[in-house]
Amino acid sequence: MTPKQSYLSCLDTLKPVRDALDVFNGKWKLPILVSIMVGNERFTDIQHSISCITPKVLAKELKDLEEHKLIRRVIINEYPVKILYRPEPYAESIIPIIDALKEWGLNHRKKLFT
Amino acid sequence: MTPKQSYLSCLDTLKPVRDALDVFNGKWKLPILVSIMVGNERFTDIQHSISCITPKVLAKELKDLEEHKLIRRVIINEYPVKILYRPEPYAESIIPIIDALKEWGLNHRKKLFT
DNA sequence: GAATGCACTATCCTTTAGGAAAGTGCTATA
């Protein structure tokens, strides 16, 4: 017996969207990337540029982003030792996502107040 | 004493991005919207077009999307009664987000296999 | 020598997301 299949397939779109969501899901990854990409490099600077993020969460998210090759943790051996977070070239690939979300968010806010 | 402020502000971007994430965060909202926008209308069709989503989760997400005015629940009073989920015009505004995520996901997958 | 900054880690806790499995009330079909 062949099962009834009336639904429209959309896996072409769904699969890559899922792959992207697997990387960026959660409250913090995209905001952190934005902060680093505008030029914040130090742990505390990033923390302060994104209000309300706790150091524990920030540390964990930075590690995730490093694993995904979106940022790099750079150790500068001066005295005192400095640690810098820098965007990898691959990070540029997320600019269209950020732009789309930013645009949408701005428009959504307008919509709410009319 | 004025506090030291060395970090670069990026709230212009961060705020709207957050607003957007507040709406779309989670594993399912965007995939469900995609499914409805390609033309799936019935609960079970949507469920089957997105493999692995449970009816409980789908029901909840559909309610959220309705609240955000992205879809509409339409009751057709034939016999038997039909229930259809249809995209609202506002749903079109998320196309750039989907496209950006899809593009990124495709490219990311390529990257992983090279 | 006291306070502050830096880059975290550690502990504990709450909330939310999400999944598994079964069931419900209705209708239609074999």
Added chain:
DNA sequence: TATAGCACTTTCCTAAAGGATAGTGCATTC
């Protein structure tokens, strides 16, 4: 009359996300 489809709901549960608070070791600055 039994089975299947539809659109869910209910219950129970786990894992992950995220937050609060404190502390650490080091260095610099007041």
